[in-house]
Amino acid sequence: MNRPLKIVYMGTPDFAVPPLISLHDHGYQILAVVTQPDRPKGRGRKLTPPPVKQAAMRLGDAVLQPETVRTDEFHQHMAKLSPDLYVVAAFGQILPQSLIDIPKRGSINIHASLLPRHRGAAPIQWAIIHGDKETGITTMMMDKGMDTGDILLMDKTPIGPTETAAELHDRLSRMGADTLLRTLQQMQAGTLRRTPQDPNKATYAPMLKKQDGEVDWQLPAEKIDRLIRGMTPWPGVFTFSDGMRLKIFRASVLDREVSVPPGTILECFPGELRVATGKGALAIKEIQGESGKRLPIDDFLCGCRLPDGTCLADLHDHKPPSFP
Structure with a gap:
């Protein structure tokens, strides 16, 4: 029987919580959870830990919150932990190749789109904005590019005609946990296959403002x-x-x-x-x-009465998001 994989988990928002919990539920060894620093939030600007930190503390994981992962100190700490694998889900920082290369079995990313479509920071939102009929979860091997690594597994789901980004987000976060588990199971069984992405089919989902x-x-x-x-x-x-x-x-x-x-x-x-x-x-x-x-x-x-004939209008000179 294969020993449990030793994993460093990297994630920050709510999307990354279900995969972390699922790893615990299935007996994987979490060496550390890396997440973004606490940030001011709400009207009172109270310093608030990110959702992944809150989940990790409930689970009893060691938590690291570097302002940047691009330091010798952080690099040395990861090397000392000697993980088998990084699992990354909406972490919020780009990992340099030197850091990606530390785990013995590589670094896996959970991405909320059908790659190579919607690479980038906001794939859930842009899938709806662009009128996609379906989306899904892709697990991939990480490299130094922005969501350019080899595809491992992909699970698809239709986008409902009235579904919001919030609703789709919650479905995809649960799917991400399931797709990750199947990816790790196939990795340990030696049946996992890597498929290079076609760069000619790539589209991008930049962060929204x-x-x-x-x-x-x-x-x-x-x-x-x-x-x-x-x-x-x-x-x-x-x-x-x-x-x-x-x-x-x-x-x-x-x-x-x-x-x-x-x-x-x-x-x-x-x-x-x-x-x-x-x-x-x-x-x-x-x-x-x-x-x-x-x-x-x-x-x-x-x-609040809005009479017929009232004109709702832009007040600012702005460029709306690009539509197909």
């Missing part, structure tokens, strides 16, 4: 809906009415002809908010005002 969420009403309703779903919960999609910032959480596409400028609120029944777009219209279902909370649209409109 807050300003990317500002609605361009010139876009078709379908694309705006995808933007809303892909950017919920972060960075969030927003627009303005008479200088008031409105954050949109859910909407649905209306297949109807419009003859008014994009961004114009259409005549509709009380308790509804329909907005003209570059093609078709959008029915807004959940919204939040500047000082309020997230509300169903009928509750919001009880306290």
